[in-house]
Amino acid sequence: MGSAPPAERTAEPRQAGGQAAGHAARTIGVAIPIPHPYGRELQRVRESFGDRLAACIPTHITLLPPTRIDAADLGAIQEHLTRVARSERPFGLRLHGTGTFRPVSPVVFVAVAEGMDGCARLHDKVLSGPLAQKPQFPYHPHVTVAHHLPDEQMDRAYKELADYEAAFEVWGFSLYEHGADGVWRPQRHFLLGGGTPS
Template identity: 70%
Template sequence: MIGVAIPIPDPHGALLQRKRASFGDPLAGAIPTHITLLPPTEVDAAALGAVEAHLRAIARTERPFRIRLRGSGTFRPVSPVVFVALAEGIGGCERLQARVLSGPLDRPLDYPYHPHVTIAHHLPDEVMDRAFKDLAGYAADFDVWGFSLYVHGGDGVWRPQHDYVFGSGSAAP
């Protein structure tokens, strides 16, 4: 099982992960703070080389762009998720996501793509309400340098395997 995402750099990523843990989200320690480009996807081990070549080709032709996180949002009642919203960088994420979900990673999605940073998932309504209110004034800005390939371990933890740096296509473990 793999995923592709834009990692949220520290100190923002670490702060949002601590916030997620403070709401009692059991996945807080298993999922690094990120903006999803490819949701959890099963890939045959024999196809991994083609997937990595695909991701290198995408990174080679992309350029850094700015992300501005502002406030909170939710997908409730459709999906039990509270998130930090993007105020800038949505177009860059959408372009990147469309490119990632092509070629060897072409697959249908359960929901239309909406870039966000999850901070609470499948928790009681009162906790979701608290998360929404607690991060309503949140703000952070950073430049996206590239994206990462993550692998879901047997222990349930998502771990970055390779970083794909924009402009170079390099994949660093």
């Protein structure tokens, strides 16, 4: 699934920095949240396809896939993400149409038609310093709308959203943590260029 969104990998979370997790391990992800009304709209559509993960995952574009860290490293990670955000500026992003990673991975997604370069720059910068890791797949920004569903539901998602389109400004990205209940929740927002989200 390219760099997979938080909670949508079937594999174990990656370990940041190649270090063994301590007893106070947490699983985090970093992603660009899809703003209102598009984020909730796509979440509802995903739910309509029968994807049980939809209720646990805010609609997003992944920058850092699920990664296990030691809680003691969280401060350094937040400082790193602050520096990354300050080094970039808001940019436009347009979603259009659908794509799939099948048969390699059972995912159907809404495609990023404009703004891929900005996403890729953020991804590369986030995956450095205390979050350095080798990506499992080449990075391909996308918005998952169906994951691990029967083929007929995957086909339905691919067809029903083929004409989907949305455009918005990316103001920043968010640090998410995977809760014991399986829900991914934003913990902190990082503003590109140090601005304020509208």
